[in-house]
Amino acid sequence: MxxxxxxxxxxxxxxxxxxxxxxxxxxxxxxxxxxxxxxxxxxxxxxxxxxxxxxxxxxxxxxxxxxxxxxxxxxxxxxxxxxxxxxxxxxxxxxxxxxxxxxxxxxxxxxxxxxxxxxxxxxxxxxVWESSRAWGEAEDDWLDRRARTDVYESRMSIYEIHLGSWRTGLTYLELAEQLPPYLTWLGYTHVEFMPVMSHPFVGSWGYQVTGYFAPDARLGTPDDFRRLVEALHAAGIGVILDWVPGHFPKDDWALGRFDGTALYEHADPRQGEQLDWGTYVFNYGRNEVKSFLVSNALYWVQQFHIDALRVDAVASMLYLDYSRPEGGWVPNKYGGRENLEAIDLLRYVNRHLYERAPGVVMIAEESTSFAGVTSPTTSGGLGFGFKWNMGWMNDSLRYLNLDPVYRQYHHNDLTFAMMYAYSERFILPISHDEVVHGKGSMINKVPQDDWRKFATLRAFYSFMWSFPGKQLLFMGQEFAQRPEWNESQGLEWWVDGLWGHNGVRQLIRRLNSLQAAHPALYQLDSDPAGFQWINADDAAHNTYSYVRLSREGELIACITNFSAEPYPRYPVNLPRAGRWRQVLNTDLTDFDGSGEFDNPDDIVATPHSTDEHSWAWASVCVPPLAAVWLQYVPGED
Missing domain, CATH: 2.60.40.10 (Immunoglobulins)
Structure with a gap:
């Protein structure tokens, strides 16, 4: 033979x-x-x-x-x-x-x-593995709906999760039973898995991959993982998967120096080693490595029906001098710092996946101002669908960390993001990286006593859910876990029913529910027509107010007070005269607020003049450290 x-x-x-x-x-x-x-x-x-x-x-x-x-x-x-x-x-x-x-x-x-x-x-x-599990008929319907969905004008509320520590000890099959109903109850549209690819060190959280095509065996088989994805789809929840093409570990039994030579990585350590993480960097210019990486991206999307890939550490791929000392990097052929081979690979992967998998989304974790991350490859962009807004995240957390009395001097921390909000299509992330390694949990980033901590966190999440961009929150932050996340211990589920903690979780549920009911809160996230400032400059009151608009003309006014002072009659200049109905007040007892400051069901906005296009004044009760949302009720003068 x-x-x-x-x-x-x-x-x-x-x-x-x-x-x-x-x-x-x-x-x-x-x-x-x-x-x-x-x-x-x-x-x-x-x-x-x-x-x-x-x-x-x-x-x-x-x-x-x-x-x-x-x-x-x-x-x-x-x-x-x-x-x-x-x-x-x-x-x-x-x-x-x-x-x-x-x-x-x-x-x-x-x-x-x-x-x-x-x-x-x-x-x-x-x-050796061959799948023996066929997808159910409902999966075809899911993929068909995904292909017909305009993701940019749809809701995307993302729950980021580390599968091994959400509830410690669960397998893929047990997660398939427990995770979908929890996310459905909370109202999330998507879940993002930190890397599930095979990795030897739990403390790397999956970001040091040794088996790029193999789901982590700690939680079950590849078919078990398929079952988890299918269960989430059956609940109407899209699945985002972290993908790590930027670097790989040096374990001597894995990819590094695979045949005794630098095969998958560059031989020159100035190009082939990532100093921050002690890892190797892929040789993006080598054709066989290109085939390996683009195939790996398509593999997860095609074989496991993953709906989106979030590409980790894109900045480390884009720049040859990323986190390298002077003289410790090799310029490109034009003498610049851009990694032309990595840029070419990212465009190749993005273009191919969008062509092969209708409705798939590629998401960049990119921490610099590199131009055109979410622009089409045909116009010179990288071709991603979304980019994590790391600037918004850093500015917001710096602001939250301040005592309210000092926030007036840093008012622009929360307004600056609107200067570049439409330069890319953004996701607003409060990810795992912000609640580890001494950074403190979200609740413990906020100063002063528990009343102020919980109230501030509720106000901030409301601000986040109403701000242009899609939302991402890491597990445990939906009930304001106090300790930092620790992958070996899991979440402190026992606090989720306590005062304050339960209030935050009830608020997250309400925010997702309100967002689902009001297209103004998501439909034009990437379009300047979807946002108007009411008052961006009220630093004296630590207060921000703006209007979100839908394509059909729905109006939602959002007012957030980051001061510990209540404003019982706060003057608001609204874009329509008539009735505005309160749809959210984060100080209500529903969310473990004080319940002392509230508005009537309807607030009347009085026009300045007879000009039908003029704005109108209204007096709104804005509680301390709280957010109030008002919906315009058309046709009711």
């Missing part, structure tokens, strides 16, 4: 796309695959094809529990740098590694870069 038949017809021409950087489904050719081949004498034979890219290896073997961890030699696929072997009677569940001989004659054992399942750490063997 010809050798390439035993490889399941894997020949040189099969790998031309991989070599050119154009193979966007490289996992179908590389890695391990259970394949039935036909032999004229023996008939159909079942086994596994192993294929690995190791162009500088002298010799490659596969070792596993099917050969007592003794080597079976792989054969080179001529002209490709790939080695392959079809091994009879090896099936799903078999554990294996590649044993690679370097040019100096030494041997090293490596996990399969394309393995679709892997051992639970500290084990690091790869596992």
């Amino acid at each position: 010809p050798m390439h038949d035993k490889f399941g017809n894997l020949a040189g021409w099969d790998l031309e796309g991989f070599q050119s950087g154009g193979d966007t489904e490289a996992w179908r050719r590389l890695g391990s695959h259970v394949i039935t081949v036909h032999d004229d004498e023996s008939g159909d034979l079942r086994g596994t094809r192993f294929a690995v890219w190791a162009p500088n290896a002298q010799r490659v073997q596969v070792i596993g529990d099917f050969n007592w961890w003794q080597g079976d030699d792989l054969a080179p696929v001529e002209g490709t740098g790939v080695w392959a072997l079809w091994k009879q009677d090896v099936s799903e569940g078999a554990r294996y590694k590649y044993k690679i001989q370097h040019t100096d004659g030494t041997w090293q054992e490596k996990a399969d870069p394309y393995a679709r399942f892997a051992e639970t750490p500290p084990g690091n063997a790869s596992i």
Whole structure:
């Protein structure tokens, strides 16, 4: 029998796309695959094809529990740098590694870069895996609706979660039972998973990936993870997944120096090492690495029906001098600091996923002012759908940290974001990064006593939910957990029913409910027509007021008081005369507020003049450290 038949017809021409950087489904050719081949004498034979890219290896073997961890030699696929072997009677569940001989004659054992399942750490063997779970019929409906949805004019309220510590000890299947109803009750539209790819160190939270194609085995099998995604979709919740193409760890059994040479990474440490994290940086200009990364992005979207990828640490990819000392980086061919190869890769990945997966969304965690992150690739942009607004986040948290008496001197911290609000399409993130490593939890960022802490946090979340942009909140912040997040301990669920904590959670639920009911609060997030200041300059009262508008003309006036003083008759200049109905007051007892300051059901705005286009005055009761929202009631003078 010809050798390439035993490889399941894997020949040189099969790998031309991989070599050119154009193979966007490289996992179908590389890695391990259970394949039935036909032999004229023996008939159909079942086994596994192993294929690995190791162009500088002298010799490659596969070792596993099917050969007592003794080597079976792989054969080179001529002209490709790939080695392959079809091994009879090896099936799903078999554990294996590649044993690679370097040019100096030494041997090293490596996990399969394309393995679709892997051992639970500290084990690091790869596992042969083929899915046996079919998607339900409802998934087709979900994907069809996703393709027809205008995500920019739709709600996107995101709950960020670390699956291993949301409720400690839960598997994917247990999460599939518990997570969807909780998110539905809270009213979230999306959940964002911190990386679920295989990683050996729990303390890396998944951001130091060793198995890019393998869901974390600590929580279950790949099919179990599919079940979790399907359960969330059945509840109407989109799934966002963190993706880490910026760097990878140096574990000697993983990607680093894979065939004894710098294969996936740059050889020059000025380009190939990330000093902040002690990791390697991908060689984005190498075609086979391009195929690896674009295939990996498509793999999660196509094989697991992920609805969006949030790309981690984009700034570290964009700049050659990112966090490097003077003289410690290599300029691009034009002498600049931009990483042209990484920029090309990001555009390639974004363009390809938008073409292949209708309705998918690509999200950038990008912390600089790099131009055009969410602009189309056809006009020179990076092609992302959204960008995390890190400037808004930093300014907001700095403001919250101030005693109310000092906030008047930092009023612009909360208004400055409107200077650039429409330069990109933004998500407003309060992520895991803001509640770890000595930064304090959200409730403990706020000074003074508990009354002020909880009231301020309720006012801030209301400000956040009414501000242009989509919202993201990390788990535990929906009930104002006091300790910082610790991945080894999980959340303090026992406080969620206590005074203050329960009030914040009830408020998050109400904010999501109000947002769902009022398109003015989300429809024109990326359009200047959706926002008008009422008063951006009332620093003396620590108060901000503005109007949100929908495409159909709905008006919601939002007033937030970050002072500890109440304003029983606060003058507000509203864009329409007539009746305005209070739809939110964060000081109500529903949210564990004082309940002492409230408005009548309807507030009458009186016009300045007979000009129908003039604004109108109203007197509004604005409680201390609280937000009030008013909806215009058309046709009721």
